[in-house]
Amino acid sequence: MGKKILLKGNEVMCEAAVQAGCRFFAGYPITPQNEVPEYMSKRMPQVDGVFVQAESELAAINMVFGASASGVRCMTSSSSPGISLKQEGISYIAGAELPCLIANVQRGGPGLGNIRASQADYFQAVKGGGHGDYRVIVLAPASVQEIYNLTMNAFDWADYYRNPVMLLGDGISGQMAEPVEIFPYKPIVDLPAKDYILDGCAGRKPRVVKTLVLKPTDGLVTHNEHLQEKYKRIENELSLYEEYQTADADIVIAAYGITARIAKGAVSLARKKGIAVGLIRPITLWPFPSDAFATAAQTTGQILTVEMSHGQFIEDVKLAVNGACPVEFLGKGGGWYPTEELILEKIESMAAATAKGNL
Amino acid sequence: MGKKILLKGNEVMCEAAVQAGCRFFAGYPITPQNEVPEYMSKRMPQVDGVFVQAESELAAINMVFGASASGVRCMTSSSSPGISLKQEGISYIAGAELPCLIANVQRGGPGLGNIRASQADYFQAVKGGGHGDYRVIVLAPASVQEIYNLTMNAFDWADYYRNPVMLLGDGISGQMAEPVEIFPYKPIVDLPAKDYILDGCAGRKPRVVKTLVLKPTDGLVTHNEHLQEKYKRIENELSLYEEYQTADADIVIAAYGITARIAKGAVSLARKKGIAVGLIRPITLWPFPSDAFATAAQTTGQILTVEMSHGQFIEDVKLAVNGACPVEFLGKGGGWYPTEELILEKIESMAAATAKGNL
Amino acid sequence: MNKVHFDKHRCKGCGMCVLFCPQKILRLSDELNDQGFSYPQVSDPDRCTACGLCFRMCPDCAIEVDKDGVKISDKKETTDLAK
Amino acid sequence: MNKVHFDKHRCKGCGMCVLFCPQKILRLSDELNDQGFSYPQVSDPDRCTACGLCFRMCPDCAIEVDKDGVKISDKKETTDLAK
Amino acid sequence: MPTLKRTEVLTDVRTHYCPGCGHGIAHRLVAEVIEELGIRERTIAIAPVGCAVLMYDYFNCDMTECAHGRPPAMATGIKRVQPDKIVFTYQGDGDLAAIGTAETIHAANRGENITVIFINNAIYGMTGGQMAPTTLTGMRSTTSQDGRGKHGEGPPLKVCELLRSLDGVCYLERTAVSTPKDVNAAKRAIKKAFQNQIDGKGFSLVEVLSMCPTDWKLSTAQSVDFVNNEMKEAFPLGVYKDKG
Amino acid sequence: MPTLKRTEVLTDVRTHYCPGCGHGIAHRLVAEVIEELGIRERTIAIAPVGCAVLMYDYFNCDMTECAHGRPPAMATGIKRVQPDKIVFTYQGDGDLAAIGTAETIHAANRGENITVIFINNAIYGMTGGQMAPTTLTGMRSTTSQDGRGKHGEGPPLKVCELLRSLDGVCYLERTAVSTPKDVNAAKRAIKKAFQNQIDGKGFSLVEVLSMCPTDWKLSTAQSVDFVNNEMKEAFPLGVYKDKG
Amino acid sequence: MDRHETRIIIAGFGGQGIVLIGNVIARAAVIEEKNVVGMVSYGAEMRGGTANATVVISDGEIFNPFVAHPDMAIILNQPSLDRFEPQIGKDGLVLMNTSMIKRGPQRTDLKCIKVDATQIAQKVGNLRVANIVSVGAFIEHTNLLSMSSIEQAIKDLFSSKNPKLVEINLEALHTGAERSRCMQPVR
Amino acid sequence: MDRHETRIIIAGFGGQGIVLIGNVIARAAVIEEKNVVGMVSYGAEMRGGTANATVVISDGEIFNPFVAHPDMAIILNQPSLDRFEPQIGKDGLVLMNTSMIKRGPQRTDLKCIKVDATQIAQKVGNLRVANIVSVGAFIEHTNLLSMSSIEQAIKDLFSSKNPKLVEINLEALHTGAERSRCMQPVR
Numbered sequence A, B: 001m002g003k004k005i006l007l008k009g010n011e012v013m014c015e016a017a018v019q020a021g022c023r024f025f026a027g028y029p030i031t032p033q034n035e036v037p038e039y040m041s042k043r044m045p046q047v048d049g050v051f052v053q054a055e056s057e058l059a060a061i062n063m064v065f066g067a068s069a070s071g072v073r074c075m076t077s078s079s080s081p082g083i084s085l086k087q088e089g090i091s092y093i094a095g096a097e098l099p100c101l102i103a104n105v106q107r108g109g110p111g112l113g114n115i116r117a118s119q120a121d122y123f124q125a126v127k128g129g130g131h132g133d134y135r136v137i138v139l140a141p142a143s144v145q146e147i148y149n150l151t152m153n154a155f156d157w158a159d160y161y162r163n164p165v166m167l168l169g170d171g172i173s174g175q176m177a178e179p180v181e182i183f184p185y186k187p188i189v190d191l192p193a194k195d196y197i198l199d200g201c202a203g204r205k206p207r208v209v210k211t212l213v214l215k216p217t218d219g220l221v222t223h224n225e226h227l228q229e230k231y232k233r234i235e236n237e238l239s240l241y242e243e244y245q246t247a248d249a250d251i252v253i254a255a256y257g258i259t260a261r262i263a264k265g266a267v268s269l270a271r272k273k274g275i276a277v278g279l280i281r282p283i284t285l286w287p288f289p290s291d292a293f294a295t296a297a298q299t300t301g302q303i304l305t306v307e308m309s310h311g312q313f314i315e316d317v318k319l320a321v322n323g324a325c326p327v328e329f330l331g332k333g334g335g336w337y338p339t340e341e342l343i344l345e346k347i348e349s350m351a352a353a354t355a356k357g358n359l
Numbered sequence C, D: 001m002n003k004v005h006f007d008k009h010r011c012k013g014c015g016m017c018v019l020f021c022p023q024k025i026l027r028l029s030d031e032l033n034d035q036g037f038s039y040p041q042v043s044d045p046d047r048c049t050a051c052g053l054c055f056r057m058c059p060d061c062a063i064e065v066d067k068d069g070v071k072i073s074d075k076k077e078t079t080d081l082a083k
Numbered sequence E, F: 001m002p003t004l005k006r007t008e009v010l011t012d013v014r015t016h017y018c019p020g021c022g023h024g025i026a027h028r029l030v031a032e033v034i035e036e037l038g039i040r041e042r043t044i045a046i047a048p049v050g051c052a053v054l055m056y057d058y059f060n061c062d063m064t065e066c067a068h069g070r071p072p073a074m075a076t077g078i079k080r081v082q083p084d085k086i087v088f089t090y091q092g093d094g095d096l097a098a099i100g101t102a103e104t105i106h107a108a109n110r111g112e113n114i115t116v117i118f119i120n121n122a123i124y125g126m127t128g129g130q131m132a133p134t135t136l137t138g139m140r141s142t143t144s145q146d147g148r149g150k151h152g153e154g155p156p157l158k159v160c161e162l163l164r165s166l167d168g169v170c171y172l173e174r175t176a177v178s179t180p181k182d183v184n185a186a187k188r189a190i191k192k193a194f195q196n197q198i199d200g201k202g203f204s205l206v207e208v209l210s211m212c213p214t215d216w217k218l219s220t221a222q223s224v225d226f227v228n229n230e231m232k233e234a235f236p237l238g239v240y241k242d243k244g
Numbered sequence G, H: 001m002d003r004h005e006t007r008i009i010i011a012g013f014g015g016q017g018i019v020l021i022g023n024v025i026a027r028a029a030v031i032e033e034k035n036v037v038g039m040v041s042y043g044a045e046m047r048g049g050t051a052n053a054t055v056v057i058s059d060g061e062i063f064n065p066f067v068a069h070p071d072m073a074i075i076l077n078q079p080s081l082d083r084f085e086p087q088i089g090k091d092g093l094v095l096m097n098t099s100m101i102k103r104g105p106q107r108t109d110l111k112c113i114k115v116d117a118t119q120i121a122q123k124v125g126n127l128r129v130a131n132i133v134s135v136g137a138f139i140e141h142t143n144l145l146s147m148s149s150i151e152q153a154i155k156d157l158f159s160s161k162n163p164k165l166v167e168i169n170l171e172a173l174h175t176g177a178e179r180s181r182c183m184q185p186v187r
């Protein structure tokens, strides 16, 4: 293992992108992700890449659209309100089946909200804030090292599936500094040739990148079916999660990202108190690791969902569980975060209720 | 009952808005809702209202933001890609707790897609395409008369709850003409005084409209809790649906909007064939009439969700049913629509499978 | 021999060529093409100077002009993406 | 009697007043206010012409200037929204 | 005089444009310029959302469609990573001067080395005749039924005049396709705008006043007159900037 | 000379601005003008997203915050339904000239009868010093670390020069707050911009060159010098348009 | 029609007044207090190309607003016949404008009414009323709606615009009805 | 500390080099191959107001990156002490810069190390190194990290920028340690 250095999540994401061959970045400043354009503005010229500070988030996502159509690995980054502005562009890129990385370092909402950490853009990321039936692969790292690793993977998956990938972080994961091992990039999948890119039609037929499908009349229906088949394939092939002490757990916590870290602390506290608690931490939010929860629901008594939002992630947990066991909730938005103690308290009350048969 | 006249859904929505006192409209052209700005550009000056053709959908939603802060009933309208562009603004307006009406005459996606009817913006409308934990009341009319009635109601609910309301139509409901009775507006709720509006601070303390909450440190948490309480209240008070022949139904169809009309036809076909089928048609998509489905799930054998999208609406049906009975799916995006015969076919295969005990 | 040739299948009967022919030798047909459009006919081919203005103003590339009056090609049927 | 009065609680010690006082009679204190900022002190009050330039350039409305040299008000503590 | 016929840079398909639509002429001019400059195999074109959205079916080169108003942003993405390619956008007045205002101005100001063909037909063609930013004062459209200017619409936006002040801009010319002379001038301007890009000179934009008989509800002849009389008065032709 | 003190149009709170920040001076000028014109009780102000986002805490009049860059659109909504009210926006260079470019230009072109106070500090203040559209050529920021212009950023965008060509615009003046004389001139300009609105003359914008010591990483004195020497050269002061 | 529901498609070139036909028929149905859903193909399809409109008329609740398999079709040009013929329901009725259609339907189950609408319109004095000529023939050969409702619909539509238009359209309507009266639908 | 985990907060005015303190401590922890999470209060809070940073150092996996109840606090000015005192964990340790803090903690459970950091820095020759003076005192009075790791961290941080800075900061570090050596933490 290499030497570890202390870096912020936002910086590590950038360096991972550069290592993975990202050579185009377009973005617009917004707290708490400003380290990203700042780092990229310096780093991109060093590797003969392109950094553009766009006039807006809209322009940024459409610049990325162009860069991706050109075949280069590319990304944009923003935080909640800025990500809302990118929704039309994301729908286009997904529809055109182009790869790119979009980072959302979430902050408190709605509206201008504040700049504290939040997980309240879950629906937007996972269900799709843009129009139409499209899907974006959503990754939720819980540590700076994982930001490094997943960012690299993100580019591979984006290319492999020709699909946008979103790295869904938050103000904390972006701002916190942890020791991280920077290792060289190696693709984790066999990358297909980019036979769709626009680089001038020398020696071949002209190519078209588009999302409008007028002909035949049901062309767009067919295109959507094609997309859905791809999404099914991704669901089958790509679903990552961490399971922690679930084997004997009477209560399983469902949590992702920063929240899952704290939940892990709560698991330890609870175990010390003799309550058998485990944790399932989805790493991919889409595809959602439904099977993990469905399986856990067969053996555990109840599930507790913890999120830094008012009941978004819990819907996917409930859909996975499908009534097989009760799913409790702990969460708030606007910059609130749970402590180990708060989670423990909730667990204790759940355990007590069960003991009383009072579900 | 008054005389009926033949009007398009899009026109009827406008006239209902005017009748209900809407005096500000800002929008940007997009098919299939162009009748809306066209009608409003003519009609607004006639009633001393304001019509602004905005430079973009972004500008339009923010003009509405301003008009609403001024206390006037106001609306904007667009179709799928344009609605994606409004997501940041919607999040702001919801965060600032201002009333307004947003119409989405959905078309095929993702990206530019096509201009046929679609229901693939369900997630965006119901889960929230913008950032943060906010909710928009979503109404799904199934006939031109219902467009008239619900549009009027929409303004009342918007004012009553100080919340944006979305009318979620599609290319068909907007474009089809049906006989409609135009009756005068009468509020359906006791409308509270608009004591938050900005009209100059003569004789009172200055007011502020905002979504940024920095002080105290957990001010945004409190604001979110306040919003959630309101949303809970709306969920308790406002949940509309039509139930059709469900009492004895072995199979209940779940469908909304135009799809539900066709499903109703399928119910008749099925009944003729001796299959006991019913229909639950949510009229409010948020709040979702979960109880209706939960109750139906207790007595019916299975539920069939039909939607003009690839499995969005079905998630809310499943969440409501919570595993109590199987939920089957029929749907596609991109301009596809179901026929009565297609739905019947699906129902017959479901009925046959049940008969064989082969669920 | 004509110096100007019209592709009646591409033509949309807009009349731009008629409008701008300095010799005023073009008129639109009474017949319609398969798209329902009239198309131009040359009333007096000899007066055509092959000036090319009709070509220049045609929005639909439905005209070919050749100084030597050679018919350039027997056009194959035009692919119709717009149908 | 001073013609210029500084609200040391509003002051952020930016030194604009010092920079622009044509009489050069202002300097920043060694003391810090409760926000950790130096604030201006008048070295030679009599030379103050009540020209108002310090007031004009102060970004924080921390200065009052009065030609008659009347102390305008005993300032109550400033509400601090920014804390 | 050589044979005049459709260049191979245009595909052999019938377009969806209405009879007498100026887009067809503008297409031909752009295609001929591409042919004459011999750059077809290194050209990447960006279609707008507007009547010209389907131009990817009509041009024999690499093409992409784009979100409404964003072609200059997309062009920036393409050109920056492929500086040796020739990148052009083709945009209507709604696309370029309404929803895409910010993208247009900032690509221009950055001096992106791209070519913009701007079709000004004073109307939203594709959506059926709503008011465009360039609709003339007093002109009726489906959303300015009393004539523009009666209800606070403001005067028409003049793009060349607006962009002229930007230091990043290399070349601006306003042309028309409503007379043979104008067509020739438009072609010269378009050629220059592409040549500028080949020479690395930066942002070049050619505005083309263009007929929309359908949404103007005018005949071909009336449309031509409308451009020649009304539009040219509101939008004077000529070179607005030429850095050389 | 009367007593010089804080106008009651400003609330009695300490602002969050950094020491030496030009926003404070600009606030005072706007507030004094509102007081002098006696319009506080019919004024509705729109705060930007930028360092001035909290100005709703500082002004004693009805106020709203707005999405980043959209104040002119919001102002349009407010003013159109309340034409008798005085509506002004207060915007930074990022807000007005980057993300809000389209809203600025179109409100200006429609000739909305509003007043825009445009604080040009050549930087994104609130987000910590990134390049703004108005950052000077060669100037370093956290996203132009080699100095603007090295990597295709283009030259600074000059807002008054850009808007000048729009027929809908009534009044444009560029001022500064870096000397007492400039401050006086700025106040006169701001007063005129409000008076224009009262008189129904249409869109008025006053640009204010303003210090940002924090993100420029300069002392107060250096910041003042920077405005007086560098910024005024790139952005010449003066009246850019005055329809009278 | 055991559901007492009739699904109609009207198709032709863009300029032939297709939308108006749909409008007249639908409004006549409203006058007769029937349920009706009318719809027009909209948007960005080729301009100047084919246009179409659909009308569903029913005594009961109309479930499906789409007309996938029309019972009746009014077809004003060749490309529209080629396009819609396969979709028409079994034993359906086609009214075709023979001025613009050289090649009739290939299917043998269809009832076919032929009317030289364009030519008749020319005689009435205005080429543009060929659409209303077709309506006249259509109403004459179906017992879907009464001629007087159609007349009323035409009056409602045109009187506010130009009273002369009412006249010429009524004339077109009646001429269309008369000229087709003697013809028997052919199978 | 049975979890072998220490949660630290550092707070003071914006200009006092709070971030640097956090950085030095966190980097020293990395040098000692401990787990560490560092964080800085970011963004739009009042500029020139109070700033703070947190560091969590642990032998095991660090679960919670937030520091709600610090075990140790380095406090450089009065407003920060007022703000954070209530949040410090029971029996926690406070290092306070007495040059800027007149009113000490009210709580009696806190261990308190007082150092006249600003004054000492002035003597070292640079007011700006008061932050590192505080670090010296802090390390002297805790056995959290070794002085040599801190020295290394300072070298890593400054050597690329300006070698002279390394010198003066090391001097500040050692002077801070020395001057506080004789003092006993007061309860």
Ligand SMILES: Cc1ncc(C[n+]2csc(CCOP(=O)(O)OP(=O)(O)O)c2C)c(N)n1
Binding pocket: B028, B029, B030, B031, B057, B081, B082, B085, E048, E049, E050, E051, E052, E068, E091, E092, E093, E094, E095, E096, E119, E121, E123, E124, E125, E126, E127, E132
């Ligand atoms: C985000 C978005 N808004 C609106 C539309 C609808 N739309 C399609 S084309 C168009 C405008 C076309 O006008 P113009 O750009 O002038 O091009 P023209 O058709 O006149 O050539 C609009 C508003 C869209 N597709 N996407």
Ligand SMILES: Cc1ncc(C[n+]2csc(CCOP(=O)(O)OP(=O)(O)O)c2C)c(N)n1
Binding pocket: A028, A029, A030, A031, A057, A081, A082, A085, F048, F049, F050, F051, F052, F068, F091, F092, F093, F094, F095, F096, F119, F121, F123, F124, F125, F126, F127, F132
């Ligand atoms: C949609 C969106 N994008 C970005 C931001 C982040 N943001 C906040 S203020 C600001 C720019 C501030 O710069 P400027 O407008 O020049 O104002 P200043 O702070 O310099 O006064 C940005 C980009 C945001 N809040 N919302």
Ligand code: SF4
Binding pocket: C004, C020, C021, C022, C023, C024, C025, C026, C047, C048, C049, C050, C051, C052, C053, C054, C055, C065
């Ligand atoms: S080439 Fe010239 S003369 Fe000949 S038909 Fe064309 S326009 Fe007329």
Ligand code: SF4
Binding pocket: C006, C010, C011, C012, C013, C014, C015, C016, C017, C018, C039, C040, C057, C058, C059, C060, C061, C062, C063, E020
């Ligand atoms: S200009 Fe072209 S399209 Fe128009 S009538 Fe002449 S040949 Fe036909």
Ligand code: SF4
Binding pocket: D004, D020, D021, D022, D023, D024, D025, D026, D047, D048, D049, D050, D051, D052, D053, D054, D055, D065
């Ligand atoms: S009023 Fe004039 S002379 Fe007096 S302190 Fe202020 S600037 Fe100096």
Ligand code: SF4
Binding pocket: D006, D010, D011, D012, D013, D014, D015, D016, D017, D018, D039, D040, D057, D058, D059, D060, D061, D062, D063, F020
């Ligand atoms: S100008 Fe104002 S804030 Fe600045 S030092 Fe002087 S009194 Fe203080």
Ligand code: SF4
Binding pocket: E016, E017, E018, E019, E020, E021, E022, E023, E051, E121, E125, E126, E211, E212, E213, E214, E215, G047
């Ligand atoms: S609508 Fe206008 S711009 Fe569009 S194709 Fe027709 S004539 Fe051309």
Ligand code: SF4
Binding pocket: F016, F017, F018, F019, F020, F021, F022, F023, F051, F121, F125, F126, F211, F212, F213, F214, F215, H047
């Ligand atoms: S960052 Fe700049 S603009 Fe913002 S408050 Fe500080 S000095 Fe003023």
Ligand SMILES: [Mg+2]
Binding pocket: E092, E093, E094, E119, E120, E121, E122, E123, E124, E125, E132
């Ligand atoms: Mg146009």
Ligand SMILES: [Mg+2]
Binding pocket: F092, F093, F094, F119, F120, F121, F122, F123, F124, F125, F132
């Ligand atoms: Mg700024």
